Amino acid sequence: MTLVIGIDVGSGYSKAVVCEDGTVRSHAVMPSGGNYKDTAKAVSEMALQKRNLSQRDIRYTVATGYGAGMVDFADETMTDISCHAAGIHRIFPAVRTLIDVGAQFSRAIRVNDEGKVTLFIMNEKCAGGSGKFLQIIARILKIGIEEISELSRGSTKPVEFTTGCAVFAESEAVSRIAEGALPADILAGIHNAMASKIVTLVTRVGLEEKYAVTGGGAKDAGLVKAIGTELASDVLVADEPQITAAFGAALIASERISR
Amino acid sequence: MAEEKKRRAVATKTAAGIPKFVRGNLSATLRAKEEGKKVAKAFIHDGHDEIMRAMDIVPAWGESFSGVCAAKRDAEKFLQKAESDNFSRSLCTYATCHIGFEMAREEQGGAMPEGAPWGGMGRPDMILGNGQLLCDPRFKWPQALQHYLRDVPVFVTNMYYPPWDPNVDHHEQEKFYVKYCTEELHETVKFCEKVTGKKMDWDRLAAVVDLSDKTWDLFVDTYDLRKAIPTPMDTGDAMNTMVPITFNIGTQEAYDFYVELNNELKEKIAQGIGVADPEKYRLIWAAGLPSWFALNDFQYFNGKGAVFPVEVTYRDHEKIERLDLPKTNDPLERIAWRWVRYWTHWYDAARKIPGSTPKVARIIEYFEDYKCDGVVFHSAFSCRSWHAGIIHQAEVLRKVYKDIPILIMEGDIVDISSYNEADTHNRIDAFIETLEAYRNKQKN
Known part of the structure; x- marks a missing residue:
């Protein structure tokens, strides 16, 4: 089981998507509020808990969005523009x-x-x-x-x-x-x-x-x-359009570990 | 109060000498009265430079003064001053910043506004304008200034050149335009003679024009050295090194500056010193005046391995040989030919690409000669004339190259309220990711 997570800390809402081999296993969305650092952690935990997972189960984390720089547990940050493109291309090529x-x-x-x-x-x-x-x-x-x-x-x-x-x-x-x-x-x-x-x-x-x-x-x-x-x-x-960038971030995370 | 900002580094030692040039130009306008010289509020790229230099008229460059205010993040007070008299923020902010400055000075009975950047600029004895094909401030700015400087005579010429039409051979029209421009320049001389009370020394003018031609050639030769990989100088520096050719053409100081820059670039190339280490992506600055208050953004690009070996902005000169100028004994006709041929010499190349324009033909030439990987446009909202057509240019490039990384940045030349650093850096980051994706695609 190779799990990755994409986290999109937007100015309004934060989103997390847990993926396994390019397939969404769980996701979570919550308002970003004023503390991006805590919100990133909370939204990530929310998505992981839906599958009884923890951050220890995650091989690679890509953060994106307005508050990406505040996600101190991310392995990499990418811009949400690239993440949106990666996400939508997988959903609608x-x-x-x-x-x-x-x-x-x-x-x-x-x-x-x-x-x-x-x-x-x-x-x-x-x-x-x-x-x-x-x-x-x-x-x-x-x-x-x-x-x-x-x-x-x-x-x-x-x-x-x-x-x-x-x-x-x-x-x-x-x-x-x-x-x-x-x-x-x-x-x-x-x-x-x-x-x-x-x-x-x-x-x-x-x-x-x-x-x-x-x-x-x-x-x-x-x-x-x-x-x-x-x-x-x-x-x-898409069925869940709000998580497209987080999904794209997770796909990029999958690419990184498959290199 | 000027906002504190981090000092911007330049890659070449020669470029570091530019502030002295700019200060020198400003202080010359302040000293002029003591030296018995007249000051002309003038525009860059108007064909008037050599006339002013040959007649010892000191140019007061409005664009330069407003650019200095912007670079020091100290333009707001002048923009607000102009706004208070109904000059909209969407007008050319070079013009509105300078008009606001002149308004403040006139209100104070001619006293220099307190805190004017670098000591301010001298009050003009005359205003020279020049209507061109698109830039309306070149005649509206002098008109507007006259509201406040009522005793200062204004003279606006029209230095037109054949407009681009893919179906019309402009070579057939050239002579007419050159004749018109030559007459306009002769009228300019008459006006300057009247204001200064001196006669033009035609031999001196011819010598100044010759020196300009020599400087054009040296400038292009020097900038061509930037084709080297890694490039020894990028657009971040070129936004400084444009000062002598833009504001001091026809002077020995300008020529000597490019001799020094040429030597430094050759030295850097011999030692393999580039702007970025490693140099990963080569970009063309394909349109637009920069945000003078945000020149550090060039270093942001450099920090990511992206360099600009070439730009179209302020590179408004070409090798004289390439322009193939007809012989003439009239230095003003020489200026007119140089003017018309410079603006039209990409027309033939543009005609060969369906749907193209001279501006795109120029970008394609530079893109290929300088081995670029991507294109960056900067859309400065208050400068309509230089920035109209950017989207069309991007579209034509995409048709020619099928797939090409393009970034369109947005801001202004002077008005800092147009700028958002976090957003700009986010756009640059996304563009770098795009360049990387293209690089990987080419590898595969």
């Missing part, structure tokens, strides 16, 4: 354009037929196309972020936001609520605004099918649908 919608950043990543990154672009210092935008709107609608996807399905008349800026859209959403707009229509409008911003990012790396969306944002079916509509193409989503 035909994907050539990957869209990662994380809590703080959105990224468009071009991937070649070997799962290697050829070009990538990140959103600039702007929350407009990131998960933060959804968090802001969830807060003012007084709902949980996990409720957004289901709630937005009921939209019949999406609100048209005049801005892609998260700060201005927040005040615009407050005005629409006051005018009586339904939460479902506000959420669908936000999805459209985000999708427009994200697809602009994707256009900058060049449009090439097939597309996949990863990261926490990919758990929001309404957002994924809006991105697909903007791209005029189908968009693939």
Whole structure:
């Protein structure tokens, strides 16, 4: 039994994936909070405990993400851009354009037929196309972020936001609520605004099918649908899109020990 | 208050002498009045250098002053000053930083703003501008300055060259453009004669132009030494060593600087000394002015074994022989031919690659000559003219080379609020991983 672990310490959530010979054995996700070091340890233990394992059973650990440098028990760190590419290539080998919608950043990543990154672009210092935008709107609608996807399905008349800026859209959403707009229509409008911003990012790396969306944002079916509509193409989503980078990190860990 | 920042090391001893050059240029503007000389607010790469040098006019380089403010992380006060009079942050920050500085000085009745980096820059007696194909600040900056420096005369020329069109043979249009540029330069001389009260010494101008030609050749020969593996100098240093050719062309000091740099590079090559040890990846800086406040990022690349033996930025010179300039007795016509031919000499190469542009043809030439492994673009948001088209250039390169590692960095030349060090280093790390993956693919 050759076990490895990939840990992705993101700005919003931390994820750990335990793999054996390239197959996921267990995974865990938890909010990153303010102490990345402790969170990395906790999320790793959570994933290991699901299989009654401990860190001693792990041959190699690769850390990635915003707080990768804080994972002091990792054998190696890799950027989440490479890890996302490695993860998505194993799940969907035909994907050539990957869209990662994380809590703080959105990224468009071009991937070649070997799962290697050829070009990538990140959103600039702007929350407009990131998960933060959804968090802001969830807060003012007084709902949980996990409720957004289901709630937005009921939209019949999406609100048209005049801005892609998260700060201005927040005040615009407050005005629409006051005018009586339904939460479902506000959420669908936000999805459209985000999708427009994200697809602009994707256009900058060049449009090439097939597309996949990863990261926490990919758990929001309404957002994924809006991105697909903007791209005029189908968009693939893994069963657990939030753990794609951690899975990629685990695959890289497997590669290291098989060398 | 300027933010403290770690001093950046340069790889060559010669480059370490550059701050003296820059300070010298600034202090010359401050001494000019005592020496009975006139100061001109001028632009780099405008074709006016030799005219100013031959007439003892001291150039006050706005781009250089703003770059110094940025490098010292002390530009914010001037950017805010300009912003307070409705100059948007999305305008050229070279321009807005300098305009903010001039606004502050005028408000203080001509007294130098306190804490102006390196003693500040002298007040101009004239403003020379030059409309080019894309860079609108070259005529808008002088116009805007005139709002604050009302007594200072402005003269804006138009040094155009044939625009790129893959279906038009620009050679047929050259003479027309050269004639136009020559006339514009003659008008510039008349304007300078009027402001200075002196007549142009045409023999002296011819000698200055000859010295410039010699410096162009020496500069290119010197930079070509960087083709050596490992490269003895990379773009981190070139962002310094560009100063003499960019701001002091037509002077003996500029020529002597490249003699010294040439000797040092030859010595390094003989001893096998490179910028990175070991040199793992060779990159081309394919577009963009750098973030002057973040030049340490070049060392971040170097620390990972990545070097830049070549860049397009500030390499706006070519071997004179390659430009094949027609003979003329008029030094201004000589400048005009050199100008037009320099900007158009990649047109023929670009026509051979469907969908290409001269900028891409140039990148391809350097990429191959300098045996590069990857391409880095820097998109400085406030400089539209130099940075428009980066995505298109990347696309064409990907079509030509099928698969090529490309990194697009984002920032600004002067405005530090555009910059995020952790994010930038994360992007560089990911790019290094991509280069490594390509290397492994080639090995297999």
